[in-house]
Amino acid sequence: MNGRIAIVGGGIIGLSVAWRLAQSGWQIEVFDKAQVGQEASWAAAGMLAPGGEVDADSPMAQLAIESRQLFRAFVDSLEAESGVSIDMQEAGAIELAYSDDELNKLQHKAMVQSGIGIRSRPLAPKQIETFWPRVRRDGLAGARFYPGDGVVSPREMVTAMKIAAKARGVELHEGRAVTAVHVGDAYSDVMTYDSDRRFQAVVIALGAWSSALLVSGVPALPEAYPVKGHLIGYRQPDQTCSTIIRHGHTYLLQRANGLLVVGASVEHAGFDRTVNPETAEVLAREAAQVFPHLAETTPSQVWIGFRPGSEQLRVGPWHSPRLQLAYGHYRNGILLAPVTADRITASINANLRKQ
Numbered sequence: 001m002n003g004r005i006a007i008v009g010g011g012i013i014g015l016s017v018a019w020r021l022a023q024s025g026w027q028i029e030v031f032d033k034a035q036v037g038q039e040a041s042w043a044a045a046g047m048l049a050p051g052g053e054v055d056a057d058s059p060m061a062q063l064a065i066e067s068r069q070l071f072r073a074f075v076d077s078l079e080a081e082s083g084v085s086i087d088m089q090e091a092g093a094i095e096l097a098y099s100d101d102e103l104n105k106l107q108h109k110a111m112v113q114s115g116i117g118i119r120s121r122p123l124a125p126k127q128i129e130t131f132w133p134r135v136r137r138d139g140l141a142g143a144r145f146y147p148g149d150g151v152v153s154p155r156e157m158v159t160a161m162k163i164a165a166k167a168r169g170v171e172l173h174e175g176r177a178v179t180a181v182h183v184g185d186a187y188s189d190v191m192t193y194d195s196d197r198r199f200q201a202v203v204i205a206l207g208a209w210s211s212a213l214l215v216s217g218v219p220a221l222p223e224a225y226p227v228k229g230h231l232i233g234y235r236q237p238d239q240t241c242s243t244i245i246r247h248g249h250t251y252l253l254q255r256a257n258g259l260l261v262v263g264a265s266v267e268h269a270g271f272d273r274t275v276n277p278e279t280a281e282v283l284a285r286e287a288a289q290v291f292p293h294l295a296e297t298t299p300s301q302v303w304i305g306f307r308p309g310s311e312q313l314r315v316g317p318w319h320s321p322r323l324q325l326a327y328g329h330y331r332n333g334i335l336l337a338p339v340t341a342d343r344i345t346a347s348i349n350a351n352l353r354k355q
């Protein structure tokens with residue numbers, strides 16, 4: 001087995017864990033049923049946004065805050081090892097309120113967040129008008145600014161990670177679905193349709209597919225399920241949207257290449273890959289509520305992805321150090337990638353010796 005560890009699933013989570021474990025001296029093999037990084041990790045908007053996403057204290061909230069702090073160094077190191085430049089913006093986020101009720105909710109959220117270390121400050125309509133001139137002014141009651149939120153391009157991260165992982169000797173088995181895993185006392189076996197291989201440990205990072213895997217030797221895995229999301233994109237001049245802008249369930253952000261991304265629907269539709277024009281229209285209407293000039297424009301892209309839902313985030317051993325779980329990241333798997341990679345690497349380093 002020679003210090004070999006299998007990572008089952010090559011999304012941003014599996015690749016991050018693979019890269020970190022390889023840096024720690026482990027021999028890593030990643031198995032993916034298709035090309036790595038083409039599922040949720042390809043679809044994601046890429047917000048690094050505890051300010052926008054966290055509204056109560058929880059283990060997930062604490063990990064989100066920790067991972068946000070790790071993110072810049074993670075991206076710097078990924079760029080250095082891969083030679084790929086990654087679009088990461090740290091300009092913060094604003095959340096808009098168009099009624100007193102919405103403003104009160106923002107204030108309440110800010111109070112809860114300040115107790116767990118997430119900073120924000122109020123913005124008056126006049127400030128929005130000055131610094132975000134395209135935002136709808138009609139009925140604007142106020143806003144909050146979250147200086148710590150940011151954005152990254154998940155697709156560039158996955159591209160970089162693939163190169164960095166390979167440079168560290170990680171073997172990528174693309175187009176190889178894992179059918180089953182058996183966890184023994186001294187090893188774990190990984191089965192594909194034509195092979196049965198032995199490793200010192202296995203990491204399950206299958207996103208929304210995680211609990212569909214047949215696993216023996218340990219109790220059944222906690223459930224994972226898909227939560228489908230549509231996103232739309234517009235080609236827009238640079239600096240159309242220099243921070244994340246949120247209103248209600250809608251968010252807008254802009255990549256360095258000009259693509260303005262608007263998200264996202266939340267659908268419990270299983271693994272249905274249909275791209276629905278009506279859902280895209282709803283998103284376009286919501287976007288035009290924030291940026292009225294978009295009402296004149298048609299989105300140039302619509303796409304979907306499956307967020308990995310689960311009752312709770314699973315990062316760590318499951319009844320044996322030879323089986324590590326890394327799934328259930330739901331809406332925040334891009335943000336949580338650095339902390340997940342560090343936790344799994346620490347758990348394996350603490351519990352297993354390279355044989």
Ligand SMILES: Cc1cc2nc3c(=O)[nH]c(=O)nc-3n(C[C@H](O)[C@H](O)[C@H](O)COP(=O)(O)OP(=O)(O)OC[C@H]3O[C@@H](n4cnc5c(N)ncnc54)[C@H](O)[C@@H]3O)c2cc1C
Nearest residue numbers: 011012013033041045046047178207229305332333334335
């Ligand atoms: C619309 C949308 C917007 C989002 N926006 C954000 C955001 O702004 N910020 C943020 O932090 N997160 C966001 N997310 C969430 C984020 O995308 C996910 O949490 C994250 O990508 C999960 O990564 P993963 O590696 O666990 O899963 P995935 O990227 O889905 O990877 C799972 C991998 O497992 C492989 N696989 C499946 N079955 C098998 C098998 N049997 N054998 C081998 N391989 C298999 C798949 O091919 C896939 O490559 C968003 C998600 C969606 C859908």
